[in-house]
């Protein structure tokens with residue numbers, strides 16, 4: 001059901017790789033709610049061609065940008081503001097990549113060169129995006145920025161590896177830039193901490209299926225889906241959440257505040 005929550009709003013969506021991507025689901029929901037969109041992803045991801053299907057469905061141009069490249073980001077904001085004929089009202093940062101996970105490096109043996117790249121792509125990229133927008137004054141007053149994160153930033157999930165540190169850094173950037181952008185332009189910046197979700201990035205985590213079923217059993221409401229995450233992002237982009245900023249918001253069916261559940265106790269008693 002659509003409520004016209006984003007009527008007249010203009011947004012940039014980073015990170016739609018295929019139809020499972022949280023960014024893909026969010027782009028569809030934002031479109032349903034009346035937003036105009038620009039889609040972006042790394043040039044290597046665009047070569048897969050999948051994103052063109054989404055672009056057609058939501059009637060949006062696709063602009064390639066490697067999120068670690070400041071020239072790419074500048075061009076992206078130039079093209080987006082030109083396309084919209086004005087500033088951007090919301091941004092979804094839905095980007096994550098771990099080189100050490102890809103190369104099967106254990107947390108205790110990470111390669112620091114890979115690690116720097118991981119932190120740049122997965123966390124400092126939020127700073128890069130915000131800084132570019134800040135310098136170009138490209139986000140409207142009372143605009144909204146959401147980045148996706150995971151609870152491994154607060155608690156240990158051993159196989160999440162260096163991405164746990166990347167998420168902690170990402171949440172720090174959201175808080176700190178959130179302060180400055182709030183003071184300057186009333187722009188709000190939050191992270192959404194999502195349940196494990198079966199996507200390309202998610203499935204890269206070792207033992208992911210076990211991860212998903214454990215979280216399902218540990219969440220009073222069960223795991224939140226990508227579509228439900230998209231719904232939540234829509235509310236954060238809308239005018240109904242104008243005073244929410246610098247927060248890490250758990251969207252996980254209650255997992256984050258549950259000590260144990262009956263389902264897990266029963267499993268342990270077997």
Ligand SMILES: NC(=O)c1ccc[n+]([C@@H]2O[C@H](COP(=O)([O-])OP(=O)(O)OC[C@H]3O[C@@H](n4cnc5c(N)ncnc54)[C@H](O)[C@@H]3O)[C@@H](O)[C@H]2O)c1
Nearest residue numbers: 015017021022042045067095096148196197199200201202
């Ligand atoms: N899937 C999960 O279980 C889960 C849970 C919590 C949070 N998240 C977070 O949600 C976000 C989206 O991930 P997803 O699960 O939809 O997976 P996904 O693989 O569909 O999305 C990750 C995206 O990051 C993009 N990306 C990687 N390197 C890039 C670069 N250099 N420049 C620009 N884009 C780049 C990829 O092309 C891809 O589109 C990530 O931040 C992820 O950590 C995922």
